[in-house]
Amino acid sequence: MxxxxxxxxxxxxxxxxxxxxxxxxxxAGKPLLAHVVGVARELHPANIFVVYGHGGAQVQAALPLDDxxxxxxxxxxxxxxxxMQAMAVIPDDEIVLVLYGDVPLVxxxxxxxxxxxxxxxxxxxxxxxxxxxxxxxxxxxxxxxxQVLGIVEHKDATSVQLAIREANSGLLxxxxxxxxxxxxxxxxxxxxxxxxxTDVVMGAVQNGTPVIAIPVPDRVDVLGVNDKVQLAQVxxxxxxxxxxxxxxxxxxxxxxxxVDIRGEVTVERDVFIDINVVLEGRVHLGRRVTIEPGCxxxxxxxxxxxxxxxxxxxxxxxxxxxxxxxxxARLRPGTVLDAGVHIGNFVEIKNSHLGSGSKANHLTYLxxxxxxxxxxxxxxxxxxxxxxxxxxxxxIEDGAFVGSGSMLVAPVRVGTGATIGAGSTITSTASxxxxxxxxxxxxxxxxxxxxxxxxxxVKSAAVEAALNPPKD
Numbered sequence: 001m002x003x004x005x006x007x008x009x010x011x012x013x014x015x016x017x018x019x020x021x022x023x024x025x026x027x028a029g030k031p032l033l034a035h036v037v038g039v040a041r042e043l044h045p046a047n048i049f050v051v052y053g054h055g056g057a058q059v060q061a062a063l064p065l066d067d068x069x070x071x072x073x074x075x076x077x078x079x080x081x082x083x084m085q086a087m088a089v090i091p092d093d094e095i096v097l098v099l100y101g102d103v104p105l106v107x108x109x110x111x112x113x114x115x116x117x118x119x120x121x122x123x124x125x126x127x128x129x130x131x132x133x134x135x136x137x138x139x140x141x142x143x144x145x146x147q148v149l150g151i152v153e154h155k156d157a158t159s160v161q162l163a164i165r166e167a168n169s170g171l172l173x174x175x176x177x178x179x180x181x182x183x184x185x186x187x188x189x190x191x192x193x194x195x196x197x198t199d200v201v202m203g204a205v206q207n208g209t210p211v212i213a214i215p216v217p218d219r220v221d222v223l224g225v226n227d228k229v230q231l232a233q234v235x236x237x238x239x240x241x242x243x244x245x246x247x248x249x250x251x252x253x254x255x256x257x258x259v260d261i262r263g264e265v266t267v268e269r270d271v272f273i274d275i276n277v278v279l280e281g282r283v284h285l286g287r288r289v290t291i292e293p294g295c296x297x298x299x300x301x302x303x304x305x306x307x308x309x310x311x312x313x314x315x316x317x318x319x320x321x322x323x324x325x326x327x328x329a330r331l332r333p334g335t336v337l338d339a340g341v342h343i344g345n346f347v348e349i350k351n352s353h354l355g356s357g358s359k360a361n362h363l364t365y366l367x368x369x370x371x372x373x374x375x376x377x378x379x380x381x382x383x384x385x386x387x388x389x390x391x392x393x394x395x396i397e398d399g400a401f402v403g404s405g406s407m408l409v410a411p412v413r414v415g416t417g418a419t420i421g422a423g424s425t426i427t428s429t430a431s432x433x434x435x436x437x438x439x440x441x442x443x444x445x446x447x448x449x450x451x452x453x454x455x456x457x458v459k460s461a462a463v464e465a466a467l468n469p470p471k472d
Contacts, residue, residue, distance in 0.1 A: 001044040001095055001119050002045070002094045002095070003043060003046060004045060004046055004047045004049060004094050004095070004096055005040040005043065005048045005089055005097045006048065006051060006083055006086045006090075006096060006098050006099070007036055007037065007040065007048065007051065008051050008079060008082045008083070008098065008100050008101060008134040009033050009051060009052050009053075009100075009101030009102075010051050010053030010054060010073040010076055010082055011053070011076070011101075011102065011111045012053075012054035012224070013025070013054075013056065014228040015226050015228075016228060017227075018027065018228075019226070021054050021058055021148075021460075022058060022101075023101035023102055023104055024058060025225065025228075025231055025438040026232055027104055027225075027231060027235050027238065028238050028239070028260075028261070029262030029263065029264045029280055030262075031062055031063070032104045032225060032336050032417045033038070033050070033062075033101040033104075034062075034063060035105070036099050036100070036103065036106075037050075037063065037065065037068065039107065039108055039162050039189075039210070040097075040109065040301075041067070042108040045097070047069055047090070047093065048068050049068075049069045049071050049089070049090075049197070049233035050071065051061075051071045051072075051073050051083070051086055052071070052073065053072070053076050053287070054285075063067070070087045070192065071086045071089075073085050077188070078188065078192065078194025078195040078196055078197070079195070079197035079198075080183055080186050080194070080195035080198075080199060081195040081198060082194050082197075083098060083179075083183060083197055083445065084142075084183050084228070085175070085306055085338070087180050087183060089231050090174050092175075092180070093177070094175075095118045095173055095176065096173065096174060096175075097114065097115060097118075097171075097172075098170070099111075100170055100172060102224050102225045102226070103169070103170070103223065103224045103225075104221050104225070104238075105234060105237060105238060106221045106222060106233060106243070107218075108346060110216060110218075110221050111173075113175065114126055114171065114172070114401045115173050117214065118173035118174050120176075120210075121175060121178075121209065121210070121232075122211065122212045123172065123173075123201065123204040123209055123210070123211045123212070124173045124214060124338070125139070125148070125151075125164050125168060125171075125212070125213045125214065126170075126171040126172065126221075127167065127168060127177040127216065127441075128166075128215070128216045128222050129164065129165050129166055129214045129215065130167050130219070130237040133154075133164070133165060135169075137152060137153045137154065137167065138151065138152050138154070138157055138161050138162070138164040138167060139151060139152070139166040141166075141170075144149050147205075147211070148201065148213050149158070149201075149202075150202045150445060151199075151200075151201050153190065153191070153192070153198065155190075155191040155192065155358070156190050160180040160319055164242045169216060169222035170196060170198075170219075170224075171222065172197070172373065173460065174204075176202070176238070178207070178209060179200060180202060181203070182199075182203030183195075183197075183200060185203050186200065186203065190451040193315065193333075194309070199326070212465070216273040220237045220241065220248060223237060223387065236257075238261075238449050239257070239259070239260060240256065242261035242265070243256035243257075243259050243261065244256070246261070246265065246267050246271075246273070248268040249266070249267050249268075249342055250268065250270060250271065251270075251273060252271070252272045252273070253273050253339045254272075254274045254275050258292070259276075259279070260277070260279070261274070261279050262278065262279065262280040262281070263283060263298075264281070264282050264300075265279045265284075266284045266285070267284075268285065268286050268287040269288070270287060271287070271289045272289075272290045272291065273285075273291045274290075274291060274310075275293050275294075276293050276294050277291050277293070277294070277296075278296045278298075279297050279298075279371065280296070280297070280298040280299070281296050281299035282299050283299070283301070283302075283470070284300075284301040285302050286301075286302060286303045286321065287305070288304055288305045288307050289303075289310075290306075290307045290308065291308045292307070292308060292310040292311075292327070293311070293432045295308050295310065295311065295312050295313070295314070295316075295355040296312075296314070296315075298314070298316070299312045299316045299383070300315065300316065300317045300318065300319065300331075301318050301321070302319045302323075302353040303321035303323065303339070303462065304321045304322070305317055305322045305332065306319055306320070306321060306322060306323040306325065306326045306443045307325065308326060309322050309324070309325060310326060310327040310328075310470070311324035311326065311327055311328050312327060312329040312330070312331075312377035312409065313329075313331070314330075314337075315332055316330065316332070316333035316338045317332070317333070317334075317335035317336070317349075318332065318337070319331070319335075319341075320338045320339040320341065321339045322339055323337050323340065323341045323342070323411075324341075324342045324343070324344075325337075325343045326432060327345050328343065328345045329343045329346070329347050329348075329349075330348045332348065332349065333350070333351065334350065334351030335350065335352055336353040336354070337354050338354060338356040338357075339351075339356045339357075340356050340357045340359050340361070341354045341355075342359040342361055342453075343361075344359075344360065344361035344362050344383075345362060345363070346362065346363045346364075347362065347364045347365075347366075348364070348365045348366070348367075349365075349366050349367075350365075350366070350367040350368070351369050352369040352370065352371065353371065354371040355371060355372045355374070355375065355398065356374075357373055358371050358372070358374060358375040358376070359376050360381070361379070362378075362379035362380070363379050364377050364379065364380065364381045364382070365379075365383065366387075367385040367391070368383070368385040368396050368410065369383050369385070369393065369394040369396065370393065370394070371396045371402070372396060372398035372399070372416070373399070374398075375396050375399065375402070376396070376400075376402065377396075377402050378402050378403045378404035378406065378422060379404040380405040380406075381402050381405070381406045381407075382407055382408070383408045384407055384408065384409045392409055392411040392469030393411055394407075394408050394410045394413075394414075395412075395413045395414065396413075397413070397414060397415050397418070397432070398416050399417040400414045400415070400416065400418045400419070401418070401419045401420065402414065402419070402420045403419070403421050403422030403423070405422055405423045405424040406421075406422065406423065406425070407424070407426065407427065408420075408426050409426065409427045412427065412439070413430070414429075415429065415430055415433070415434075416432040416433065417432055417433040418430045418431060418432055418434060418435075419434070419437065420437065421435060421437025421438075421439065422437075424436065424437045425438050426438065
């Protein structure tokens, strides 16, 4: 039986005090709604419908995804009304799963349990036991049989009902034909004057349909976001969950509360991650990789036994085994480092490939360069790859030695085993196995003295003369 997922994302989120719609508030590097869409995709549904309202253009622009069907809720008349908007295009023979755009941590395994119950013809509800259920609808059961009789919203609950600890998460699944029938029967005679989705429970009970309340295995799954405080709580819960996954897979975290995971991170055995590390996008860390404090790694793979020293940034790069990166190094998109490469402090690499054993240990920029094996790049070397309009390549072949302070003006080639003298500006091919250097003759000026401190009048006169020379 196929499934249609309906994600309710029309709310304004006034308590956010933000110009962003609530479902676009950032959590772990992407909008809340994107997390919900991601878990919906894991279920491989026939359709994913997003019911939108406030900030509709912003919401659609933020998630321009081909597999989403957008349903406008022009008037926000409650959750029941929101689901009604999508039911017009959902066939009767499907299962409908209702999710919320501001409940980002629910897991696919939890949702599979809901779908399995709904596939047997039941109305399946995801519930949670809370010590303080303020703001949540309460699950009302028959005192004798324990059967679910309905859900009462917090604002409509009696003092007795407010004492109930079993709360409604809002997530549910049901056969489409039955859900459509129950939705058509609900009214808005309540404190909010809205069509409550929770009222379908009463319809199911009256119709003799089993109502199955499934306790959520982890309360974190159903944490909702209504303000920035709750947003921070959800982010912390997400961070803790991801940190736990890494530790169970063999990583050691110096402090799990100070590692920020914002993507799909995989680790092999005995990885060590120090504090204040940010991992974003798709990141893979090989065996025994060490990440020191303050590093940012985004969309990168790092080979076994590599050390990334403090405060380095690696983005869209591939780093081989047994490399040494940093501290304070920056690997920009398109960087590929083979095994045993050393990239030192304040070195920036962009769209370049360095062969095994090569080193650039200090204060260097390599852009659009191909560097061979066992090359030494001296401190302060720059590949001058941009002429103001075009990017040009630099080729440095195996075994070359580039002296400190050299400028390699691309396009240019440094041959195999060539040596570039320190302080050179290289504009054409440096021959293999030879020394190439470009230096002005060193001059000593006799009878020269250092300037002395001038008076303000003398300085003003000198500036005036320089900027406004007499006309011919």
